[in-house]
Amino acid sequence: MKWTFEQLRTFKVVAELGTMTAAAEALGFTAGAVSQQMSALQGSIRRPLFARDGRRVTLTDAGLTLLRHAAVLLEDERRAAAALSGPQTQQRAVVSVGVFGSAAVSAMQPAISYLRNSAPNVAVQAVEVDVETMPLAVQESRIDIALGLNYGDAPQAPLRGVESQTLHQEPFLMIVPPTEREHLRTAQALIEHANSSDWILPPVDTYFGRACRFACARSGIEPNVQHLVTDTAVSIALAESGIGITLATPLMIGLRPTAAPTAVLPGEPSRSIVAIVRSSALERGSVRAVRDALVHAFRPGAGRAKDPRPTTGFSR
Template sequence: MKWTFEQLKTFKVVAELGTMTSAAEALGFTPGAVSQQMAALQGSVPRPLFARDGRRVALTDAGKTLLRHAAVLLEDERRAAAALSGPQSEQRAVVAVGVFGSAAVSAMQPAIGHLRNSSPNVAIQAVEVDVETMPQAILESRIDIALGLNYADAPQPPLRGVVSQTLHREPFLMVLPPSAREYLADPPALADYANNSDWILPPVDTYFGRACRFACARSGIEPNVQHLVTDTAVSIALAESGIGITLATPLMMGLRPTDAPTAVMPGESSRSIVAIVRSSALERDSVRAVRDALVHAFSSSAVIG
C-alpha cells in the first residue's frame, strides 16, 4: 500500500470535517487538490474508504480502520520530526557496547556515570560478546562499539573499515600458590620455581592461551601446563588452592580477588584494552560520546586502581 503522509493528513481532516470543501478550506488547498489526494489514497487500498451521505462523506468500516492507524502514524511522524528538528541534547540514542568480563566490570559503571553528566540523552546497552569474535560482531553491525583486547606478543591484524584506540595497558601477573611467597624477593629463585612448577593456562587454541604462551617464552619460562582452564576466576582459585601457577592481569584480578602471592611476569609482556569501532559509526555523535566515556573510564582511578 503506497500512501503518503500528506494523503493521510488530508484524509484525517476530511474525516473530521465531513466534506472535501471544508477540508480544502482548512488546509488551504483547492477542492480539486483534496479530491485528487483522496482518489490517490483510495487507489492505494483494496477496499472503499468513503460512502456518500448526501453532500457529506462518511467513512466505511475500512475508512474507520485506516483513520485509527493514520492517527498513530501521524503522531509518530510529528514526534520524530520534533525530535530531529529540536535541540540535539533532547535526542535520545542507545549505543550497543560489546563487553567481556574484566573490562565490563571495570569500565561500565564509570562510563555510564560520565555519560549522565556529559551526554545525558545517550545510553549504553552492554552486550556480552566473546572477546575472540568481537571484531566480527563490529563488522556485522551487531554492536556499535566494542571493548576488545590486543596483546603485545600476539597483535590482532587490522580490519578494513575498523579502527581501534588503546584505552588501557596492563602487565601480565603470575598468580602463585601460597607456598611460593618466599620466592617473591628473589627473582632468579622465582624464575627457577616457575620453570619447575605445574601451570594452569587456557587452551592454546584460544587468543588468551596463545598470548600466555608467548608471554612465557618472552620471560624465558617453559610452563609445564597440567591444567587447561579458560575461566579466569577458576584459574585464580586453583592457583590460590596451591595446585599451580596461572597468569592474569590487574583488571582480571578484579573478577576474583585473592590473597595468593602475585608477581609481575618477567619480560614486560602486556595486554591492551582497546575500543573497536567501524570508522563510519564514528560519524554518529552518540557513538563518539560513548567512546569518549570509555576513554574517561579507563583514565579514572576507579579503573586503574
Template sequence: MGWTLEQLRTLAALADGGTMAAAATELGYTPGAVSQQMTALAAAAGRPLLVRVGRRVELTDDGQLLLAGAREVLAADERARSALAAPRADRRAVVTLGVFGSAASAGFGPTTALLRERAPWVDVRAVEVDVERALEAVVPGPGRSPLDVSLGLDHPDSPSPPVAGVAVVPLLEEQYAVVGAVGSLPTGTEALRAALNEADWVLPPLDTAFGRAARTACARAGVAPLVRHTVTDTAVSLALAESGAGLTLATPLMLALRPTRCDTAPVPDPSGGAQRRVVALVRATAAQREAVRLVLDALHDTFSRLRP
C-alpha cells in the same frame, strides 16, 4: 502500496471535515489539491475509498479500514516529531555496550558516572559478552542485533585480523605478571625462570587468544609452561594460583577483579612484550552517532586514569 503521509493526512482531514472544501481549509490546500491527493491514495490502495453524497463525501468500508491505520501512523509521526523537537535534556539515547569481567569491574561504573555529568540523556546498557566474541558482538549477523560498542582485548602476541567497517579504539595497555601462591616466586631473574619451568601452570586453552598469547610470552621469556589446569575464568585462575595449584598470568585489572593473597612477579622477558590491550570495538556506522561518540570519549577518559 506507495501512499504518503500527506495522503494519509488528507484522508483524515476529509473524514473529519466531510467535504473537500473543509479538508482544504484545514490543510491549507485548494479543494482541487485535496481531490488529487485522494485520487492518488485510492490508486495506491487499489480500491475505492470515497463515495460522494452531494457536496459531502463518505468513506467506503475500505476507506474506513485505511483511516484507522492512517490515524495510528499519523499519531506515531507526531510523537517522533515531538521527540526530536524536545530539549536535549528531555531526550533519551540508548547505547548498548558489551562488557567482560575485568574491564567491566574497572571501567563501567566510572564511565557511566562521567556520562551522568556530561550527557545525562545518554543511557548506557551493558550486555555481557564473551571476550573471545567481542568483535562478533558489534557486527550484524543473521538473527542477531549488533551492539553499538563492545569492550574487547587485543593481544600483540596473538593479534586479531582487522574487520572492514569496525574500528579498534585503544583504551589501556597492561603488562602481564606471573601470579602464584605466597612464597612460590623466588627473586632474581634466573631463579624465577627456573621456578617457572618447574612449576605447574593454570592457563586458558590454546584455542583462545589469551591462551596463545600467554604461551608465546612464556616462550619468549625462556619458559615452557607445564599446563596442568585449563581455565578461562580469571577469578577461578586466581583462586587456583592462590591455593598453590599452579602459576598463572594476570594483569592489574585482572588482579583487581578478585582480592587475592598471591605473590606476583614480572614475566622475565627482556623485551617487555607480555601485555594485553583493552580496546573498544565499534562499527564505523555506529560511531557516527553523537551518543556513541560520547560513550567512547567517556571510556577513553576512564581508562586513561587507570594507566600507570
C-alpha cells in the same frame, strides 16, 4: 503499499470532518486536490476506504483500521520532527557498547557517570559480546563501539573500516599457590619454579590462551599445562587451592580478588584494553561522546576500582 504522510494527514481530516469539501477548507487545498489524494491513497491500499452517506463520507472497516494506524504514524512523525528541529544537545541517542567481563566492571560505571555531565542526552546500552568476535561485531554494525583486547605478542588482524584506540595497558601476573610464596624472591627463582610446576591455562585455540603462551615464551617459561580452564575465576580459585600456577591481569583480579601471591611475569608482557569503532560511526556525535567517556574511564582518578598490585618485591 506506498502512501505519503501528506495523504495520511488529509485522510485523517476527511475522516474527522466527514466531507472532502470541509477537509479542503481546513487544509487550504482545493476539493479536487483532496479528492485526488484520497484516490491515490485508496489505489495504494486497493481496498475501499470510504462509503457514501448522502453528502458525507463514512469509513469502511478498512478505513477505520487505517485511521487507527494513521494516527499513530502521524504522532510519531510529529515527535520525530520536533526532536530533530530542536537543539542537537536535546536529541536523545542510544549507543550500544560491546563489553566483556573485567573491562566492563572496571569501565562502564565511570564512563556512564562521565556522560551524565558531558553528554546527558546520550544513553549507553551495554551488550555482552565474546571478546574474540568483538571487532567483527563492530564491523558488521551489530554494536556501535566496543571494549576489546589487544595482546602485544598476539595482535589481532586489522579489519577494513575499523579502528582501535588504546585505553589502558596492564601486565600479565602469575598467580601461584600460597604455599609456594618462597619461590617469588627473585625473577630467576620464579622462572625456574614456573618451568617445573603444573599450570592452569585456557585452551590454546582461544585468544587469551594463545596470548598466555606467547607471554610465557617471552619470559623464558614453557608452561606444563595440566588443566585447561577458560573461566578466570575458576583458574584463580584452582591456583589458590594449590594445584598449579595461572595467569591473570590486574583488571581480571579486580573481578575475582585473591589473596594468593602474585608477580609480574618476567619480561613484562602486557595486554591492552582498546576502544573499537567503525571509522564511519565516528561521524555520529553520540558515538564520539561514548568513546571520549571510555577514554576518561581509564584515566587515573576516574572512579575505577584500584588495580591490584603484585605482592612480590622484585617485580615492581
